[in-house]
Amino acid sequence: MKLQKATQFGLYAVLELARDPSRQLSAIEIADKYGISSNHLAKVLRDLGRAGLVDAVRGAGGGYRFSSNSKRVTLMDVINIFEDIGSEASGTSDLGDGTDIGRALLVIRNEIDEITQATFGSITLDTLLKTMRWQRDVI
Amino acid sequence: MYSEDRKFDIKLRPAEVDDLQKIIDLDTLVSGIEKKTYWEDRFDRLKSADSSHLIVAGSLDPKSPDEILGFIVGEVRAWEFGSRPCGWIFAIGVSPDYRVRGIGEKLFDAICESCKKDGANSIRTMIARRDQLNMSFFRAQGMMGGPFIELEKSLR
Ligand SMILES: CC(C)(COP(=O)(O)OP(=O)(O)OC[C@H]1O[C@@H](n2cnc3c(N)ncnc32)[C@H](O)[C@@H]1OP(=O)(O)O)[C@@H](O)C(=O)NCCC(=O)NCCS
Numbered sequence: 219m220k221l222q223k224a225t226q227f228g229l230y231a232v233l234e235l236a237r238d239p240s241r242q243l244s245a246i247e248i249a250d251k252y253g254i255s256s257n258h259l260a261k262v263l264r265d266l267g268r269a270g271l272v273d274a275v276r277g278a279g280g281g282y283r284f285s286s287n288s289k290r291v292t293l294m295d296v297i298n299i300f301e302d303i304g305s306e307a308s309g310t311s312d313l314g315d316g317t318d319i320g321r322a323l324l325v326i327r328n329e330i331d332e333i334t335q336a337t338f339g340s341i342t343l344d345t346l347l348k349t350m351r352w353q354r355d356v357i
Numbered sequence: 358m359y360s361e362d363r364k365f366d367i368k369l370r371p372a373e374v375d376d377l378q379k380i381i382d383l384d385t386l387v388s389g390i391e392k393k394t395y396w397e398d399r400f401d402r403l404k405s406a407d408s409s410h411l412i413v414a415g416s417l418d419p420k421s422p423d424e425i426l427g428f429i430v431g432e433v434r435a436w437e438f439g440s441r442p443c444g445w446i447f448a449i450g451v452s453p454d455y456r457v458r459g460i461g462e463k464l465f466d467a468i469c470e471s472c473k474k475d476g477a478n479s480i481r482t483m484i485a486r487r488d489q490l491n492m493s494f495f496r497a498q499g500m501m502g503g504p505f506i507e508l509e510k511s512l513r
Contacts (some may be wrong), residue, residue, distance in 0.1 A: 280438070292493075319494065332486055336486040336487065336489075336492060337502070339489055339492075340489055340492035340493045340496050341493075341496050342493060342496075342497065343427075344497070345493070345496050345497045348497070349496075349499055349501070351497055
């Protein structure tokens, strides 16, 4: 599945900051590491700040710091800040959804959406970072 | 048999016959459904199959030495669904008053250790898609989507 650019950048930034909550990083530092646009990332970081996930540290050498609970914030919580994924049932309807074939296809799309939501909704930032470390240790 | 907890007063041990009613009660509290026959069958299976495990977290509090704070049940199964020997977790439950203190994690580690001794290289379980609590818990233990997908059909 494809996530929007802002969502992907948001996940990079929040996970990079949550990796070490005592560390502060600027938009440029994070953007350089992931090879992405720092202008776009600056906007994404403001959105993450408004959602209470990161704090802006003012002044010289300012930047951002993770300010939430990585054991309770899920990937879905971060994704929801930027886009609404997999809500076919409640969201917009496509042309043809009311036909028999349209309805049958909708059932399949809903099945996929539910799995997507269950997956993103059950992985906390802490779990992702932990799993990453385990995988690295195995290799 | 299993290591004792240092952070919190629990002792992990295999379930004994005397634990049956306490496990039924705790499971009823956790799941909302009483499954007396199921648990009786599970206890019978413990006697007949070495690869079957029911581990409990017992209290070390001198005031309630017999209290059971949590349980986990599972066994190693081979070749069903074409799968190599693999540990299955059928159920887990921690008393609501004692959650988020690491008991679930210790029960999980203990059953993994038991299944490994029985020759399993992996462990799996099945969770309702909308059951975020159990899903988050098992994911936090490093479990991920496996190579199988559960399919079902209504028979009504
Ligand atoms: C799932 C369950 C077994 C967890 O037991 P527990 O002793 O509270 O779990 P732990 O304290 O060992 O938690 C381990 C990790 O799981 C995750 N976790 C546990 N509870 C969580 C919650 N409410 N929200 C998010 N993550 C949670 C956390 O990552 C936690 O690590 P942390 O404490 O460092 O944050 C318990 O909540 C329970 O009995 N739930 C009901 C089970 C049930 O429905 N059984 C019937 C069907 S099988």
